Amino acid sequence: MSFEQRLTSLGLTLPSPPQPVATYVPSVRVGDLLFISGVVPSREGQIVFQGKVGGDLSKEEGYEAAKVSLLNALANIRQAAGSLDRVQRIVKMTGYVASHEGFNEQPYVINGASDLLVAIFGEAGLHARAAVGVAELPMSVPVELELTVQLLPGDS
Amino acid sequence: MSFEQRLTSLGLTLPSPPQPVATYVPSVRVGDLLFISGVVPSREGQIVFQGKVGGDLSKEEGYEAAKVSLLNALANIRQAAGSLDRVQRIVKMTGYVASHEGFNEQPYVINGASDLLVAIFGEAGLHARAAVGVAELPMSVPVELELTVQLLPGDS
Amino acid sequence: MSFEQRLTSLGLTLPSPPQPVATYVPSVRVGDLLFISGVVPSREGQIVFQGKVGGDLSKEEGYEAAKVSLLNALANIRQAAGSLDRVQRIVKMTGYVASHEGFNEQPYVINGASDLLVAIFGEAGLHARAAVGVAELPMSVPVELELTVQLLPGDS
Numbered sequence: 335m336s337f338e339q340r341l342t343s344l345g346l347t348l349p350s351p352p353q354p355v356a357t358y359v360p361s362v363r364v365g366d367l368l369f370i371s372g373v374v375p376s377r378e379g380q381i382v383f384q385g386k387v388g389g390d391l392s393k394e395e396g397y398e399a400a401k402v403s404l405l406n407a408l409a410n411i412r413q414a415a416g417s418l419d420r421v422q423r424i425v426k427m428t429g430y431v432a433s434h435e436g437f438n439e440q441p442y443v444i445n446g447a448s449d450l451l452v453a454i455f456g457e458a459g460l461h462a463r464a465a466v467g468v469a470e471l472p473m474s475v476p477v478e479l480e481l482t483v484q485l486l487p488g489d490s
Numbered sequence: 491m492s493f494e495q496r497l498t499s500l501g502l503t504l505p506s507p508p509q510p511v512a513t514y515v516p517s518v519r520v521g522d523l524l525f526i527s528g529v530v531p532s533r534e535g536q537i538v539f540q541g542k543v544g545g546d547l548s549k550e551e552g553y554e555a556a557k558v559s560l561l562n563a564l565a566n567i568r569q570a571a572g573s574l575d576r577v578q579r580i581v582k583m584t585g586y587v588a589s590h591e592g593f594n595e596q597p598y599v600i601n602g603a604s605d606l607l608v609a610i611f612g613e614a615g616l617h618a619r620a621a622v623g624v625a626e627l628p629m630s631v632p633v634e635l636e637l638t639v640q641l642l643p644g645d646s
Numbered sequence: 647m648s649f650e651q652r653l654t655s656l657g658l659t660l661p662s663p664p665q666p667v668a669t670y671v672p673s674v675r676v677g678d679l680l681f682i683s684g685v686v687p688s689r690e691g692q693i694v695f696q697g698k699v700g701g702d703l704s705k706e707e708g709y710e711a712a713k714v715s716l717l718n719a720l721a722n723i724r725q726a727a728g729s730l731d732r733v734q735r736i737v738k739m740t741g742y743v744a745s746h747e748g749f750n751e752q753p754y755v756i757n758g759a760s761d762l763l764v765a766i767f768g769e770a771g772l773h774a775r776a777a778v779g780v781a782e783l784p785m786s787v788p789v790e791l792e793l794t795v796q797l798l799p800g801d802s
Contacts, residue, residue, distance in 0.1 A: 355597055357604040358619040362581050364523065364640050367676065369582045372620030425674050426681045428792065430622045433782040440784045441667055448669040463670040464684030464792045466742045467782030470589040470623030472596045480584065480620045484676050511753055513760040514775040518737050520679065520796050525738045528776030586778045626745040626779030628752045636740065636776045 337418040340454050341408070349377050351409040360410040366422065368414055368483045372430075373406035374475040375399040384474040388437025391476050396431060399477045400446030407447075407481050408454075415485050423484040424451050424461040430478045433467030440465040447479055493574040496610050497564070505533050507565040516566040522578065524570055524639045528586075529562035530631040531555040540630040544593025547632050552587060555633045556602030563603075563637050564610075571641050579640040580607050580617040586634045589623030596621040603635055649730040652766050653720070661689050663721040672722040678734065680726055680795045684742075685718035686787040687711040696786040700749025703788050708743060711789045712758030719759075719793050720766075727797050735796040736763050736773040742790045745779030752777040759791055 335343065351360055354371060361370045375383040375398075387396035412418055429444035431437075444465040451459035461481075471478050491499065507516055510527060517526045531539040531554075543552035568574055585600035587593075600621040607615035617637075627634050647655065663672055666683060673682045687695040687710075699708035724730055741756035743749075756777040763771035773793075783790050 354619070356601045356619075357608045357616070358583075359616045360618070362579065362616075362618045364579065364581055369618040369638070371618040372622070423674065423676070425676055427670075428620075430620075432623075436782070438782055438784055438786045440782070445668045452669045460669070460671045460674075462672070462674045462681040462683040463666075463668075464740075464742075464790060465784055466684070466780050466790060467744075467784075468622050469625040469781040470592070470594055470596070472594055472621055472623075474594045478620060478622060482681070510775075512757045512775075513764045513772070514739075515772045516774070518735065518772075518774045520735070520737055525774040525794070527774040528778070584776075586776075588779075624778050625781040626748070626750055626752070628750055628777055628779075630750045634776060634778060 337421060337454055341418060344453060348405055348409040348412060351413040352376055352406045361414045363414060366485050366487050368411065368485055370407050370410050370481045372478045372480050373403045374478050375402040376406065381473050381475060383476050385476055386432045386434040387443055387476050389434030393439050393442050396443035396476050397446035400429065400444055401450050403477050403479045404447040404450050407479055411483055420485050421455060421458060421483060422486045424455055424459050425482040425484050426462045428480040429465045430468045430471060432471045432476045437467065440467050443477060493577060493611055497574060500609060504561055504565040504568060507569040508532055508562045517570045519570060522641050522643050524567065524641055526563050526566050526637045528634045528636050529559045530634050531558040532562065537629050537631060539632050541632055542588045542590040543599055543632045545590030549595050549598050552599035552632050553602035556585065556600055557606050559633050559635045560603040560606050563635055567639055576641050577611060577614060577639060578642045580611055580615050581638040581640050582618045584636045585621045586624045586627060587621065588627045588632045593623065596623050599633060649733060649767055653730060656765060660717055660721040660724060663725040664688055664718045673726045675726060678797050678799050680723065680797055682719050682722050682793045684790045684792050685715045686790050687714040688718065693785050693787060695788050697788055698744045698746040699755055699788050701746030705751050705754050708755035708788050709758035712756055713762050715789050715791045716759040716762050719791055723795055732797050733767060733770060733795060734798045736767055736771050737794040737796050738774045740792045741777045742780045742783060744783045744788045749779065752779050755789060
């Protein structure tokens with residue numbers, strides 16, 4: 335099953351790629367590496383989760399927010415590469431979690447994105463990762479993700 | 491107009507490259523990629539903005555701090571590559587904003603750097619970006635920037 | 647003296663590589679670049695420092711925590727590459743310091759890792775670096791490190 339088919343079989347559809355709110359772009363490709371701008375839990379331009387995890391939001395809500403954020407990263411990959419099937423490997427993800435004082439389960443929250451990467455890409459979705467807790471995120475979102483992806487060679 | 495000429499036409503001059511305050515270096519090159527150490531709003535070794543944005547500093551002051559920080563990144567690029575004209579593409583920038591409780595306009599602040607990148611490098615300055623709000627930054631600066639740059643091939 | 651010999655001559659031994667606590671992997675290699683997952687101050691699965699630097703922990707304790715964290719990154723490198731002697735260059739390190747309100751000596755803390763990199767790898771250990779202060783880290787650790795390393799070509 336292709337990665338695009340796997341996405342469909344999971345009952346998921348990707349949103350429109352999020353539009354950068356300033357003078358930057360959704361992703362930049364250098365050779366086979368695709369560097370993706372920070373993505374947040376929005377759908378079609380609407381923020382769908384706000385608040386700090388461990389306070390306003392439960393860790394389970396944070397997990398969902400990470401999943402929604404990841405769909406935006408996938409939309410960026412598809413836009414840049416034409417199809418998720420052009421992915422060779424998910425290389426690295428840094429997950430920032432807006433954390434209430436004393437909340438230390440950032441890994442649980444970012445698993446919302448990591449688990450989905452592996453569900454879609456299998457072995458190719460196993461990535462290096464860091465999860466940190468930050469004070470504040472843009473538009474009061476609970477999660478922001480930065481990804482680096484390796485694409486199949488040949489069409490850069 | 492070359493990138494160096496564009497810089498001059500904007501009335502800007504670069505400071506001396508900031509000296510690392512410890513056992514690291516201003517940048518490391520791997521192939522055509524240049525990884526630049528975190529830069530802060532200093533000029534010739536003097537910090538020129540201190541405090542948290544949204545509290546001690548306005549978002550407009552944060553924007554200026556991001557601009558001053560970027561000049562240090564450009565100084566590092568020129569030092570490593572010989573000239574800004576050796577830049578092929580600004581690949582990625584992560585902007586950390588020391589944020590007062592409840593301040594969520596990190597993108598506005600980091601635009602101070604993004605806007606200047608595009609003013610100088612045009613299309614080549616359009617980068618992938620993430621902006622996050624952090625609790626504290628070194629020397630109480632309001633902004634720290636991490637950049638990855640692609641240089642023209644041929645002289646590594 | 648090889649890097650492995652240098653490690654031994656410093657009286658250091660590496661722990662077992664830390665096991666990811668979720669659906670990600672310790673490192674991912676793309677060409678000669680090795681991207682390493684976030685490492686924290688643990689030894690054989692046990693966290694050895696907890697708390698925020700500048701409050702619960704002194705900056706000197708933070709420095710030690712950075713050193714212990716780095717040993718885990720080195721264990722990941724050895725696991726991925728077979729030996730530390732396969733390192734061509736330490737490219738970049740981002741150091742996150744869980745910081746008590748008003749603590750701004752993140753560079754001092756992260757020097758615990760930077761100094762050790764240079765002690766082991768010499769010139770090849772001089773890296774680009776950013777140090778930031780964050781609100782909270784997983785499992786209440788005071789330090790988390792993200793590294794990118796260039797390996798010698800030829801055996802990917």
